[in-house]
Amino acid sequence: MLFWVIAAILTLGASLAVLLPLAGGAKGASSSSDHDLEVYRDQLSELDRDAARGLIQPAEATEARAEIARRILRLDNADTAGKTSAKQASMTARLVATVAVLAVPLVSWGLYSQIGSPDLPSQPLSERLAKNPTDSSVDELVARAEAHLAANPADGRGWEVLAPVYLRMQRFSDAVAAYRNAIRLDGDSAARQAGLGEAIAGAAGGIVSADAQDAFEAALKLDPANAKANFYLAMALAQEGRNKEAVTAWQAMLGTLPPDSPWRGAVEQALAKSGNPEVASGAAAKGPDAGPDAGDVDAASSLSQQDREAMINTMVAGLDEKLRQNPRDPEGWMRLVRSYVVLGKADQARDALGRAIAVFGAGSDEAKKFTAFAASLGLTATE
């Protein structure tokens, strides 16, 4: 709506720019020769200045003066241009004026209605990221998490949550960086190292490179039973052409894996293929949670509910942490309370509400706003 008001005002302004001069009184215009005369007079005075300063010789100055004088004399002959008959001219002029005044709104609105998108609001990124998390798309959640991590690069948990999401979205090099950050900040763990290895292999198009093997081996050192690491190391053997050793390793895995492990299927699949020389190709090197054709599945839709929740939790935790350090942010508190309510964590929501009220003082305007806001979400302060 606001847009149409602005558009109407702009159109009005533009039309007035055409209309006002047409409606104004005709000014008595000075003829072209008046202007010329003025220029020549100025040339004469400049000549005098130059001569006085000794920049030109007196003889030259006299000659130049005479030349300018001749130009001035010629002026009188110039002003004899013919004029069109006044009546016909005024008819045409009126027609031109009418068309011009009408053209501005007609052309602009006509053209804009063809090419414009008047219903599409501006969507600055910061505004989109400030939306309620449950309304956001996966891409937006990732972007939000990235923004959070850009501001708090030392948040190891954040990196750890984001890393598998990257992996799922096939953003392998980002996943590598995220796992490395998580390891750097929160230390080694088998899961992190195995994830790192998977990301490196993914970045290399499925080839389990030496770097990836190092990561998997580090994972096994921490947890010798880590299924992902075992699986990929066997895959590395297969890729090197050591099929027999790979088969042995996979068979050993089948023996130790718990019966409900998701890796069973992947191992059986790999074993089935291992008779086939194609096993070395990168296409087979997919973990079970990637699904048989994860590459074809749209990255966004393949993000599981679990991951989505984990991500939201991280972000909410991040906000909570920020407010602990920086409590005088009423907007932030309201967002935090709402987030907890949306996540179904009523206790934490109440806790947050209590802390918010404590920050601003129980009688303050903010506190009243918080209580009202919480009430609108169906939440009451217990203290």
Add this chain to the structure above:
Amino acid sequence: MTRKQKRLSVIAGGLAFLGAATGLTFYALGQKASYFYMPADLTTASVQPGQRIRLGGLVEKGTIQRGQGATVAFSVTDTHKSIKVTYTGILPDLFREEQGVITEGTFGPDGVFVADSVLAKHDERYMPKEVADGLKAKGVWQESKSE
């Protein structure tokens, strides 16, 4: 000299000057312009050793060899034929295997192309125009690859 003669001599001088400039320009175009070839063109076109040309194509996979110091050898191919190129200097940032490249230089007596400049002006959307045209003409490159 009369005024008319003077004016004529000025005009004649101007024309002679323009004529000389035009002559020089076309002489320079004949001598100093370098032609563009794809590797397969070189079987048909005869290029003398020492004649400056531009050679364009794709950097053949697995042929990049770094030798002594800053000298690099690689092959430029249009998939029909490939030509060995050596270059001493820093390769452009966009120089990669299987990407379009234009090299400028001369053939040595041993048939190796010695480039003194290497251009790889493209990103994933853009390939050197001559190379793209040439590859299209040879049926190697499809339009979809440019996207």
Add this chain to the structure above:
Amino acid sequence: MVETGHFALVLAFALSLVQMTVPLFGSRLNNQRLMAVGGPVAVTGFALTALSFAALASAYANSDFSVASVWENSHSLQPMIYKITGTWGNHEGSMLLWVLILTFFGALVAAFGSNLPATLRANVLAVQGSIGAAFFLFILATSNPFIRLNPAPIEGRDLNPVLQDLGLAIHPPLLYLGYVGFSICFSFSVAALIEGRIDASWARWVRPWTLVAWMFLTGGIAMGSYWAYYELGWGGFWFWDPVENASFMPWLAGTALLHSAIVMEKRSALKIWTLLLAILTFSLSLLGTFLVRSGVLTSVHAFATDPTRGVFILCILTLFIGGSLALFALRASRLTAGGLFHPISREGALVLNNLFLTTATATVLVGTLYPLALEALTGDKISVGAPFFDLTFGPLMLPLLAIVPFGPLLAWKRGDVFAASQRLMAAFAVALAAMLVAGLFIDGASVFAALGIGLAVWLVAGALTDLAVKSGVGSVAPAVMFRRFAGLPRSVFGTALAHLGLGLTLLGIVATLSFGTEKILSMRAGETVELSGHTLRFVGLYPAQGPNYSEDRGRFELIGADGNAAGEITSAKRFFPVRQMTTTESGIRTLWFSQLYLSLGDENKDGSVVVRLWWKPLVTLIWGGGLVMMAGAAMSLMDRRLRVGAPSRRRKQASAVAPATLP
């Protein structure tokens, strides 16, 4: 906000249609009211275009990826400065900047043109409006920056990393101010042809506009050259790249125009030639826009390639160049020729300057367009590069530069070469001395290098001689001399500065090309290398993280004469993950006017790194000279002569008696 900008753009197009037609009808019908429409419409059109541009810039600043152009050329992690400069770092945005500047200049004519004859003003605004209309239509039809995406992507595809540099913030706007500034000269010329007469105030208006456009174009070219020098990592400052030529041709023609406009203003001579030159200069600016924007050239600059755009701009080109030249052919004979002069005179020197400059423009034009024409006709692909221009452009420039110092010392109408030569004796002696010193005392100096140095010093000394002679050095008492020096017209300083700047640029070019040294080698951490008396130690490669890139920074220590570190130079390989592109950040250290330039190559398997380094003596003078030339143009603009031309009431009364008092 985005759609408001889009609507403002459409509205500005509608107004440009009015501006193109109504004042023209007004001048034909001699109707004051119709003519008066031009001014307010031009100003409002500019305001709307500015609103539109602001809307686009804010979409870029706020990373609004619902705008297709933002999505294609921006990224949320880019630093704010590159988000904003990214507005014109792409085809659509740069064209919007183009029309913004066009309407801005139109608005300036409207605002300050009250002292112009009404018909001339109306016609100028109408021609300006027609250029605007053509480009607005081009933008709306083929390059609309306000095309929206729904749903909006969450992240953009990043600005081309090569363009993520401060150079981009400055280079295109300066260049466009230059290109588009010549549109005013063009409009004045076409307006004069429409009217069939050249007013005396015509030259007074064309000259300052030429100066403004020339000043910005000089700055734009110098900036572009420096940007390419440090950003592309090749250490070259000029490549005779077609896109560089595209900006160089209007500069050459504009320089010729600048000089012929002086003759026209002072002596009313060369009127028709000046008019033609104004048309040609802007035509070359349009050609430059076409060459860059249509993507017909293989060039680092051609980041936008789209055939429909090319055809559209070609139509605009044909319409304006063809139309204005046809009008010229029809009407030029109706214009009266101006004053006469002797071949040896200030005018004569300026004509010679024009002859050289226009011929040089023509050779550059041939060198730029011949490969295109040949490919279109025969399918042969050739490239015309430095060897061609060295052989054609060089020989034209040398005699021109040699005669530059004579020009300002010759009198109008009839000059005395002998007297001028006598005054230049000191300058000549200095130049000769410089030539001998360069030839005899610098190792490896060729005859050509010595001549070049001599020529450059000749230009600098000649410019200083001009100032000295005009303030009466040696012929009057020192007190008088200082008074005269201070009282010299600003335009005299302008001329001297511009010629001095030219000499400095030449000095920089000759010194860099002749005495520069270069080394390519692979280095390991801890190794040192020596180049032209400077010792560098390679400290090592260090990874670092930028906002939207990661980089390997190669650190080098400059070792002073005492063996201690005397400063550090870093060169980096930056990797931009979004576009999967690597760029090289060259490392530069300026020592006085010279530079040590260093560029990092690939890492070898054994851990050593390829390093290319150059010693570039006096290289900064190349661009410093450009700045001095700009200062000269600015100085000339301040001359009071260029500010008058209005018939004020008081003066009008006086004018009745004025002719009687003349001799």
